[in-house]
Amino acid sequence: MIPAVADIDTVQRWLTESQRVAVLTGAGISAESGIPVFRGAGGLWQQHRPEELATPEAFARDPRLVWEWYDWRRTRVAAAEPNPGHRALAQLERHVPELTLITQNVDGLHERAGSRRILRLHGDLWTLQCTGCGRQDRNTDVPLNELPPRCRCGALLRPGVVWFGEALPVEVLQQASTAAETAQVFLVVGTSALVQPAASLPFTARAHGAHVVEINPEKTTLSRYADVSFLARAGEFLPRLLQLRH
Ligand code: NAD
Ligand code: ZN
Numbered sequence: 001m002i003p004a005v006a007d008i009d010t011v012q013r014w015l016t017e018s019q020r021v022a023v024l025t026g027a028g029i030s031a032e033s034g035i036p037v038f039r040g041a042g043g044l045w046q047q048h049r050p051e052e053l054a055t056p057e058a059f060a061r062d063p064r065l066v067w068e069w070y071d072w073r074r075t076r077v078a079a080a081e082p083n084p085g086h087r088a089l090a091q092l093e094r095h096v097p098e099l100t101l102i103t104q105n106v107d108g109l110h111e112r113a114g115s116r117r118i119l120r121l122h123g124d125l126w127t128l129q130c131t132g133c134g135r136q137d138r139n140t141d142v143p144l145n146e147l148p149p150r151c152r153c154g155a156l157l158r159p160g161v162v163w164f165g166e167a168l169p170v171e172v173l174q175q176a177s178t179a180a181e182t183a184q185v186f187l188v189v190g191t192s193a194l195v196q197p198a199a200s201l202p203f204t205a206r207a208h209g210a211h212v213v214e215i216n217p218e219k220t221t222l223s224r225y226a227d228v229s230f231l232a233r234a235g236e237f238l239p240r241l242l243q244l245r246h
Contacts, residue, residue: 028190032235085234086113100179127160
């Protein structure tokens with residue numbers, strides 16, 4: 001489906017007239033960089049489902065298996081590049097007085113594309129966290145030397161990501177909620193809008209008067225609540241949508 005030009009013009013006008021814009025991204029924005037999404041076509045890793053590996057219980061049961069999966073994901077992401085969708089959002093930061101980029105992704109492709117102000121709701125693949133002393137370190141080795149990796153204190157290290165069943169970092173979530181409450185435009189890009197609490201942010205924005213704009217090649221539960229829903233791929237469509245004139 002080709003997005004209507006009238007809708008593109010309208011959204012561009014909203015964006016150029018706004019002081020505060022928030023963007024929520026999900027796995028879909030990295031799909032065109034070759035990083036598989038969780039839900040939807042193609043996403044299995046060996047015989048395991050991500051939902052069964054990304055849990056504290058899975059890590060307690062078999063830390064090596066969980067780490068093999070994360071090591072595989074880190075290796076894939078390290079070989080990938082940010083795509084034009086990530087880059088268009090990094091550019092948008094220069095046009096909007098206050099842009100808040102909220103991401104559910106852990107791949108680090110937004111920062112590699114040049115975005116600066118990022119709220120990472122689900123942590124980061126490149127941070128390792130000690131299950132004993134709590135120490136956090138950035139580590140970009142691919143593959144890791146030792147699986148599962150250990151801290152200097154001897155305890156196991158875990159990926160610095162938020163697993164299913166774990167709480168999101170309180171301060172980050174608070175900042176994301178504030179951004180949703182105060183944004184004049186709220187863009188939702190490449191998320192199935194199913195994983196809470198991230199999925200509620202567009203509804204918060206809407207309740208506080210923001211224009212909600214969705215970009216996703218498939219309809220989601222959010223689509224009918226959005227002011228405009230573009231059925232399009234982020235890497236193809238965002239560079240066009242975010243080409244703003246002043
Ligand atoms: P999801 O896998 O549930 O949904 C992905 C969405 O992206 C789908 O709605 C799909 O239609 C859409 N999509 C596919 N291709 C697209 C494209 N080219 N452009 C725009 N949209 C496209 O992902 P989610 O909603 O982010 O939730 C899954 C959870 O999994 C998150 O918590 C996230 O942390 C994690 N995750 C992260 C990564 C990553 O860091 N890249 C990858 C997979 C999963
Ligand atoms: Zn330690």
